[in-house]
Amino acid sequence: MTPFRTVFFIALLLASSRAGGSNMTSSEIYHELQRLKVTGSVLYVAAHPDDENTTLLSYLAQEEKLETAYLSLTRGGGGQNLIGSELKEELGLIRANELLQARRIDGATQLFTRARDFGYSKNPEDTLENWEEDKILGEVVFAVRSFRPDVIITRFNPAAGPTHGHHTVSAQLAVKAFSLAADPNAFPEQLNRVGTHQAKRIFWNGYGQRGPGGPRGRNSAANESREIVSLEIGKYNPHLGASYTEISARSRSMHKSQGFGRASRRGPQTERLVLLDGEPAEGDFLAGIDTTWKRFQTGAQIDALLEETIETFDYDAPWRIASALLDLDQRVAALPESRFTRSKRAAIRKLVVASLGLHLEARWDGAYLVPGQTGAFSVELVNRSPESVRLRSLEARLFHADSWPRAKTLNRIENLDQLLDRDASSLVSIEFALPMDSPLTQPFWLETAPTTGIYRFSNDRLLELETVPAPLSVVATLEIDGRLVPFEMSVEQVISDPVEGEVRKRVAIRPEIVINPDASLALFEDSGAKRIDVSVTANVDSFNGRLEAVAPKGWSVAIDEPEIALYADNPTQTKRVTVRPPDQSSEGAIAFRVVDKDGRTLGTRSKEIVYDHIGSHPILSSPQTKVARLELARGGTRIACIQGVGDTVPAILERIGYEVDFIEADEIEADRLAGYDTVLIGPRAFDSLTGLDRKFDALLAYVEAGGTLISQYNTTSFRAKSRFTSPYPIRLSRERVSEEKVEMRILKPEHPVFNHPNKINRSDFDNWIQERGLYYASSWDANYDALLSANDRGEPPRDGGLLVAQYGKGWYAYTGLSFFRQLPEGNPGAIRLFVNLISLGHGK
DSSP: OOHHHHHHHHHHHHHTOBSOOTTOOHHHHHHHHHHHTOOOEEEEEESSTTOSOHHHHHIIIIISOOEEEEEESSOOTTSOOSSSSOOHHHHHHHHHHHHHHHHHHHSOEEEEOSBOOOSOOSSHHHHHHHTTHHHHHHHHHHHHHHHOOSEEEESSOSSOOSSOHHHHHHHHHHHHHHHHTTOTTSSGGGGGTSOOOOOSEEEEOOOOOOSTTOOOOTTTGGGTTSOEEEEEOOOEETTTTEEHHHHHHHHHTTOGGGTOOOOOOOSOOEEEEEEEEESOOTTOTTTTOOOSGGGSTTHHHHHHHHHHHHHTOOTTOGGGGHHHHHHHHHHHHTSOOOHHHHHHHHHHHHHHHHHHTOEEEEEOSSSEEOTTOEEEEEEEEEBOSSSOEEEEEEEEEEOOTTTTTSOEEEEEEOSOOEEOOBTOEEEEEEEEEOOTTOOOSSOGGGSSOOOSSBOOOSOGGGGGOSSOOOSEEEEEEEEETTEEEEEEEEEEEEEEETTTEEEEEEOEEOOSEEEEESOSEEEESSSOOEEEEEEEEESSSEEEEEEEEEOOTTOEEEESSOEEEEETTBOEEEEEEEEEOOSSOEEEEEEEEEEETTOOEEOBEEEEEEETTTEEEEEEEOOEEEEEEOOOOOSOOEEEEEOOTTOOHHHHHHHTTOEEEEOOGGGOOHHHHTTOSEEEEOTTHHHHOTTTGGGHHHHHHHHHTTOEEEEEOOOOSHHHHHHOOOSSOEEEOSOOBOOTTSOOEESOTTSGGGTSSSOOOGGGGTTOOSOSBSSOEEEEOTTSEEOEEBOOTTSOOBOTTEEEEEETTEEEEEEOBOHHHHGGGTOHHHHHHHHHHHTTTSOO
């Protein structure tokens, strides 16, 4: 192996073998030893986070003990969000990390491509066009060549049908990659990093029987001619103390943003695998595959050593296998280097840590560092075994996406000889100096703006990542039984919280100056000035400078007291910025920056995405506020909002002058609603708010007395359908218009919705994003007026996206139009149309 490839190999091995595992029980150590015996592998392929079958993944990884990976083509930014207001790339960050947390539970690993979830797609052709077919096909081929699975399983049927285009394409690309990965003429540029590979067979994980008497899957009749392999995956694992259905429930429940929390289920569960290509399985999905170490030239020796290690394992003295594990590591290292050998060696080293009860920890007192900062990381090492362990060297490292898997060395201390006494805490430190060009902590796939269907990053090696590396780490090389073994630790801040106890957080690299306007969007309904508050935070001990703003043509900006003086005890100042729009319609963005005394221009916007189940993740962007001067008239002024899921519409209405109050479902009473011009029911409110349906009589009384009630889209889940209520019957469906540029046909141009207080025409539907609408009504009572019609290419007209009816003296509207996406983007036409809905019955 050349020195260059050796550096890459060590970096890749360390990236997948972070120090840890010392909290394994002896039963778990024994189970992991059993997993080491198996050399087979399975690659599971689908389109999005939460598409994966977590029960099957748990079974394959823990019962069959196969190297199991889930290749999600996208990070899932095109969906909805049940737990917050984040959408698009922010939602993709959440869902990608939910996948990583799920894999920590079910034992599989996680892979991605560059494909971007651009929203619902009704056909494979649209998906392939946006994903630049050959690009993503090449990345699926690369995943097959890199992971080298014996078996590939798709979640979805490759035959086009009435499903998400992303789903169908994920299966179609997997089927193509099954053959192309073995063809040296296909994507030959990959062959300098990976070899060709032919999997034995590829299956579709057909939606089969789920438990006794369960329903048969879709297209089951069409698949009777294909070979089907059935697996009983509901088994109980005594070493893990849970069945695979129980493990699956915990893993599936990590997809909280999609509302996929699940209670544990016990008992049998049968999965069906439909053979798509490859050799016949003859009832065994692993037929003809040698899953032992004997598939390698020297594998018989490894197999024998593993058998002996397992046979002599002592639950009361697990450290006794450490020497054998290090022998095993050496033997695996002698095999041709590959992703498989790296994975097995990482698993062996985790078992070394666990068997010796090693605790390895690198700490920094603060939550962050900034480029150019110096200091020393504290390293704690504890050996809780009678075996001799010595610290021989330390190395501080910096992750850089452009050069991964090579890391930048910040400092290295050689020739240490520190014995780790049993059960004693050994503390050492390693100094560092961060370079001024250190990369700021953020998702590497968001460093450059994506296209509609593709994330852009230059380093193809990042496609091999199975987790997100820590920004900073320390490698401790230990001498154990005469052998030098490196272990990598993420640098963390460790906090003792009086409520939560021990709280750990990876130390991030933050910008020197953070500029956060209080609004990413400012709307001006007339020519009057408005105020934007801009906070400036220094992540250094002291800073002096000046806040500046660059405005579009025709806009004026004045900053009250722009001079900035920031100190450690007062790191943030908020500046008042007065913005005055032009007299006519105009859109643009105001860019903010800070100039220091040396003339440097600084400032980055930073938003922390924080949830308990995924931790804290920053998203960085340019500090700017999008501004729009609207030609806008309003009817009514007071709005009561019953908030839905991720409901950002009320905040937009406040920015154009409405007075908005929030009302809980249990507060809905006729007296409480009196005095409001309009009541808004937010997206998916019937799905998320228990008891809203029982309060609908009070809402109807409000409408009957002259109020206006606007109900935004609701899903067709069993819970939502059973709760959704309207004054006249409406049947909701999964119909949607997913192409955001298709024509919107106004069916009743004379209707007040299109005339008061703003005149609506076709241009008001320009520049909508992602989709026109979703969860349209498929049928409705004759009392409703259907006002808009649209359809995706090749489909019949969809007229159920905006239904309006008079009820008593008031008005009711149901709309599936995606106002929840358009209004936060500041789309003028969408805002004008929504204001007209609010204004029904108010004014002339």
